[in-house]
Amino acid sequence: MSKPLHIIRRQRRKRPREEIKSELDMTSMIDVVFLLLIFFMVATKFKQPEGTLRSWLPRDRGTSGGAPVVNPGCRFTLQMSDNIVVCYADQTTLPLHNGVYGSDDLGQAQQDFEGEWEVYGPDLQALERHIQMRKDTYMGVAAKGLPVIIDFAKDVPSVFVVNIVDLCKKLEIDDVAFAAPEIPIED
């Protein structure tokens, strides 16, 4: 006669057991974690610090064909000519970068040009001198000081517009406005 089943189980439990040493294998997890780390290190692109140049829009709309309005302030006009940005300051043509005055004189100067622009543009130092001169001789009554108006053609790279705004900020001119484009607005 065999022993009952529950007695057999008890006897089995009482039998001394060999200690099973179980270790968790961390290798695969570390592999994956390192892969993730490498991915994020390679894919990370830190955000460039950005600032803001404050400006305001004019409240008037531009009109075409009208007589030019006499303005005591300083007006800059940027136009594109043969892949060169020409800057007119109060009806005066400002020199180009490195003192070049026209497309005929560009020559080697344009080849040596290593600025941040893809097209040739006005000399920023001459631009700054002009604004400073106008600011020093400004006799207006505007509370904000010399008003500066920036007018630009549509194909001018935006960096040149920003450069003028930046120079105005440098010379502590707060009244910077953009000329209203001559395009009718449909309400």
Add this chain to the structure above:
Amino acid sequence: MSKNLDFGVEQDMTPMIDIVFLLIIFFMVVTELTMNQAEIVLPVAPRAKVVEPQPGSRVLIINVSLDGKTGEDRMQLGNGEFLTEKTLFAALKGETLAFDKWEPKPNNVGEPDSAIEVLIRCDRNAPAEYFHKIFFACQKAKIYKVNLAAQYERLGNPYDVEE
């Protein structure tokens, strides 16, 4: 005769795993995934300052990139779809109505202006006609505070808050 020199020395991997996880979390937080975003190279303007948004204000960011097909408008409100002049105006108009905060004009004549500000992040080589288009849309939507984004060089302290 071979002798197994097992002294039972195990290297504790816990600190290394802790550090690696911290590094992963750091990179996950600071990384800027730009898979579906247009890359914009901003112009450099040393006088550009970091302006902290005022409490209760709303700043709309309009991105102008050089990506996309030739002849297409490349204006985006935030990271949304590319917009034309009309759709940009419609979006700005919707934002002004939703925000519904208005400021009186300087001469107190006419309808008030929207209190919303617009920040233009325009690629430095993008044609300035996008400024015109954005200005139009902003004027029509009664938004007159329009700022230009730029990268600054660390000549001064860029965190000087403008008055």
